[in-house]
Amino acid sequence: xxxxxxxxxxxxxxxxxxxxxxxxxxxxxxxxxxxxxxxxxxxxxxxxxxxxxxxxxxxxxxxxxxxxxxxxxxxxxxxxxxxxxxxxxxxxxxxxxxxxxxxxxxxxxxxxxxxxxxxxxxxxxxxxxxxxxxxxxxxxxxxxxxxxxxxxxxxxxxxxxxxxxxxxxxxxxxxxxxxxxxxxxxxxxxxxxxxxxxxxxxxxxxxxxxxxxxxxxxxxxxxxxxxxxxxxxxxxxxxxxxxxxxxxxxxxxxxxxxxxxxxxxxxxxxxxxxxxxxxxxxxxxxxxxxxxxxxxxxxxxxxxxx
Amino acid sequence: xxxxxxxxxxxxxxxxxxxxxxxxxxxxxxxxxxxxxxxxxxxxxxxxxxxxxxxxxxxxxxxxxxxxxxxxxxxxxxxxxxxxxxxxxxxxxxxxxxxxxxxxxxxxxxxxxxxxxxxxxxxxxxxxxxxxxxxxxxxxxxxxxxxxxxxxxxxxxxxxxxxxxxxxxxxxxxxxxxxxxxxxxxxxxxxxxxxxxxxxxxxxxxxxxxxxxxxxxxxxxxxxxxxxxxxxxxxxxxxxxxxxxxxxxxxxxxxxxxxxxxxxxxxxxxxxxxxxxxxxxxxxxxxxxxxxxxxxxxxxxxxxxx
Numbered sequence: 001x002x003x004x005x006x007x008x009x010x011x012x013x014x015x016x017x018x019x020x021x022x023x024x025x026x027x028x029x030x031x032x033x034x035x036x037x038x039x040x041x042x043x044x045x046x047x048x049x050x051x052x053x054x055x056x057x058x059x060x061x062x063x064x065x066x067x068x069x070x071x072x073x074x075x076x077x078x079x080x081x082x083x084x085x086x087x088x089x090x091x092x093x094x095x096x097x098x099x100x101x102x103x104x105x106x107x108x109x110x111x112x113x114x115x116x117x118x119x120x121x122x123x124x125x126x127x128x129x130x131x132x133x134x135x136x137x138x139x140x141x142x143x144x145x146x147x148x149x150x151x152x153x154x155x156x157x158x159x160x161x162x163x164x165x166x167x168x169x170x171x172x173x174x175x176x177x178x179x180x181x182x183x184x185x186x187x188x189x190x191x192x193x194x195x196x197x198x199x200x201x202x203x204x205x206x207x208x209x210x211x212x213x214x215x216x217x218x219x220x221x222x223x224x225x226x227x228x229x230x231x232x233x234x235x236x237x238x239x240x241x242x243x244x245x246x247x248x249x250x251x252x253x254x255x256x257x258x259x260x261x262x263x264x265x266x267x268x269x270x271x272x273x274x275x276x277x278x279x280x281x282x283x284x285x286x287x288x289x290x291x292x293x294x295x296x297x298x299x300x301x302x303x304x305x306x
Numbered sequence: 307x308x309x310x311x312x313x314x315x316x317x318x319x320x321x322x323x324x325x326x327x328x329x330x331x332x333x334x335x336x337x338x339x340x341x342x343x344x345x346x347x348x349x350x351x352x353x354x355x356x357x358x359x360x361x362x363x364x365x366x367x368x369x370x371x372x373x374x375x376x377x378x379x380x381x382x383x384x385x386x387x388x389x390x391x392x393x394x395x396x397x398x399x400x401x402x403x404x405x406x407x408x409x410x411x412x413x414x415x416x417x418x419x420x421x422x423x424x425x426x427x428x429x430x431x432x433x434x435x436x437x438x439x440x441x442x443x444x445x446x447x448x449x450x451x452x453x454x455x456x457x458x459x460x461x462x463x464x465x466x467x468x469x470x471x472x473x474x475x476x477x478x479x480x481x482x483x484x485x486x487x488x489x490x491x492x493x494x495x496x497x498x499x500x501x502x503x504x505x506x507x508x509x510x511x512x513x514x515x516x517x518x519x520x521x522x523x524x525x526x527x528x529x530x531x532x533x534x535x536x537x538x539x540x541x542x543x544x545x546x547x548x549x550x551x552x553x554x555x556x557x558x559x560x561x562x563x564x565x566x567x568x569x570x571x572x573x574x575x576x577x578x579x580x581x582x583x584x585x586x587x588x589x590x591x592x593x594x595x596x597x598x599x600x601x602x603x604x605x606x607x608x609x610x611x612x
Contacts, residue, residue: 072579081581130460142547146464149453153549154436155585158452164543165577167473168535177577229474237470241448241547243459271471271483273378275387279461 001061002304003048004296005098007069008111009033009085009138009188012040014048015293016055016062019301021122025055026293033086045101065098065106066300068114068292071141075108075156084162084173085138085188107303111135112159113150114295115285116143117302119248122294123286130244133285134161134235137251140182146242150302162186166233184230187252194223210256228263235264235282236271243276248285307367308610309354310602311404313375314417315339315391315444315494318346320354321599322361322368325607327428331361332599339392351407370411371404372606374420374598377447381414381462390468390479391444391494413609417441418465419456420601421591422449423608425554428600429592436550439591440467440541443557446488452548456608468492472539487543490536493558500529516562534569541570541588542577549582554591 004015004023008031015026029047031040052059070083078095080086099106109117116133119125133143142161144151151158162182170179173189183189187206194212195203197219212220235247253260261282268277287294310321310329314337321332335353337346358365376389384401386392405412415423422439431437439449448467450457457464468488476485479495489495493512500518501509503525518526541553559566567588574583593600 072581074581130457130464144452144547146450146452146457146459147455149455151436151452151548153452153582153585154551155549155581157546157549157579157582157585158436159547160549160579160582161547163546163579165539166471167475168539169473233471233474237543238547240463240469241450241465241467241544242457243461243463243466245460273463273466273469275378275380275461276459276463276466279459279463 001057001063002297002300003051003062003065003102003104004293004300005044005048005065005067006111006292006296007031007067008292009070009083012044012047013292014044014051015296016051016057017293017297019304021118021294021297021301023290023293023297024057025051026290027051027054031086033089037089037092041097048102059102062102062104064300064304065102065104066114066296066298067094067098067106067108068111068295068299069094069108070139071110071112071160072157073108073110078108083139084182084186107299109299110141110156110159111292111295112141112143113152114143114299115250115291116145117150118287118291118294118298119285120145121298121301123248125246125248125286128246130242131246131248132238132242132244133248133250135250136185136187136253138186138188140186142238144242161234161238164234164237166230166237181230181234185227185234190223190227194220197223206252207255228260229267231260232264232267233271236268239268239272239276239280244280247280247282249282250285250291254284254288307363307369308603308606309357309368309371309408309410310599310606311350311354311371311373312417312598312602313337313373314598315376315389318350318353319598320350320357321602322357322363323599323603325610327424327600327603327607329596329599329603330363331357332596333357333360337392339395343395343398347403354408365408365410368408368410370413370606370610371408372420372602372604373400373404373412373414374417374601374605375400375414376445377416377418377466378463379414379416384414389445390488390492413605415605416447416462416465417598417601418447418449419458420449420605421556421597422451423456424593424597424600424604425591426451427604427607429554431552431554431592434552436548437552437554438544438548438550439554439556441556442491442493442559444492444494446492448544450548467540467544470540470543472536472543487536487540491533491540496529496533500526503529512558513561534566535573537566538570538573539577542574545574545578545582545586550586553586553588555588556591556597560590560594
């Protein structure tokens with residue numbers, strides 16, 4: 001058995017599953033990053049105990065624990081390093097406290113790398129040598145398989161494509177990089193921009209923004225144009241740099257459906273050469289609602305297989 | 307023995323060497339792409355015969371032929387596919403005619419992939435798992451080693467980073483992509499832009515442009531600012547997407563020396579996160595003047611080793 005912990009800026013979920021990606025039980029809690037890491041860690045341990053109890057698993061049956069967490073992070077130091085949507089979490093050790101608490105080997109990777117591993121191991125892409133998974137939730141990160149290998153990078157920052165700059169005159173993002181892929185296309189950043197222009201008292205979420213796009217709210221349509229054009233540019237850049245055969249899009253694309261894929265088909269030729277674009281399928285992530293849980297399990301499964 | 311053929315938009319060189327990267331003899335000719343592929347191929351065969359004769363090698367001693375050529379190209383089809391600086395060369399078969407002429411196995415890869423292989427095999431980067439080589443000559447391409455594997459891509463277009471778009475409102479380039487890394491930082495594009503602004507009757511080369519930068523010609527300084535800032539953005543993007551431990555810069559950086567590296571050090575923090583930047587050394591390609599020859603040999607050496 002594997003315990004999977006999927007950490008996000010909005011929610012954290014814990015699941016019990018196995019090395020073939022089967023999920024027995026999964027539960028979630030709000031992450032509430034503003035309350036700080038200690039509060040979060042206490043609630044995480046409680047949730048994990050509940051998951052073990054609910055799934056009837058004894059801790060002695062758990063072989064390892066896999067963690068999928070928002071980047072940037074250091075696998076070597078076992079710590080989160082100021083993830084953009086968790087303000088104040090500067091260097092937050094995660095592997096050591098979880099290992100100490102449960103007494104089991106703990107493996108961690110960022111959510112994008114974990115996601116691409118899950119899709120590669122258990123999704124519809126088995127055997128693919130070159131693929132990319134874009135998280136597309138609160139933030140925006142990429143997990144990259146190139147030449148049949150996960151691109152982990154020199155210090156675990158391979159695939160941090162959300163930081164790559166699409167337009168140096170573009171909007172600032174919480175991470176401080178002007179005009180980055182995440183500044184334009186991170187779900188929170190896009191929804192916040194729309195909310196500010198609408199003068200909402202509190203920022204709405206991306207789902208509300210998309211509802212307003214469908215209702216043809218003129219401000220929503222303007223912001224959608226910015227969002228989708230830069231999404232095409234960012235994805236086009238990844239196609240030209242890495243020449244993948246599949247790009248899988250995460251949360252937002254899974255929720256909003258065909259409109260994103262239709263617009264990308266229309267806009268991608270301006271950012272790619274025909275051969276590279278033709279070689280690349282762009283689809284919604286195949287593991288669906290429980291992708292985060294699968295991702296956390298995949299981190300442990302991959303390390304156990306090595 | 308290996309025969310190496312290094313094709314460029316400006317010159318083509320042929321060398322005789324071995325699978326350990328030793329070069330016995332090398333000769334070059336202008337490519338003159340405007341005269342078309344047939345003329346070029348005839349002159350190439352003549353040059354190859356001269357190289358064999360000068361180095362005292364019999365064709366029967368040649369085990370294979372390695373070709374380094376400007377991208378985009380298809381290894382599978384053995385053809386060049388409209389390289390940006392060879393106008394009119396739309397689909398130009400290269401492997402088949404060379405193989406027919408010499409009767410030896412021929413392997414081809416693009417100059418950036420060939421260059422990174424040569425540096426990885428015989429340069430100062432042996433053992434590196436994550437490295438990038440940027441060609442920086444007439445055009446601009448990247449060869450990428452990620453997780454210890456060459457990023458060839460789904461259709462041999464891995465590393466075509468010259469096409470990735472830095473600013474959608476930027477200058478058009480011959481390849482038709484607005485604001486691409488190559489549009490800003492390809493040697494020919496930058497020198498052409500400077501020449502147009504200077505109203506030169508014929509475009510000057512990059513070396514002349516750099517001479518004018520050093521003379522503090524105000525137009526040259528303006529164009530240098532555009533060049534070097536976008537070079538920082540493009541390199542920063544590659545650092546954030548791939549997290550390499552080494553980036554090697556080709557021709558232009560080898561000629562212009564420290565000014566490029568000093569400026570990059572100053573400007574890269576705006577486009578990267580500190581950990582990823584700290585993990586990455588940026589240096590001139592180590593194989594120097596004969597890098598192109600080594601690159602062509604490396605393509606054959608790598609395929610012979612597999």
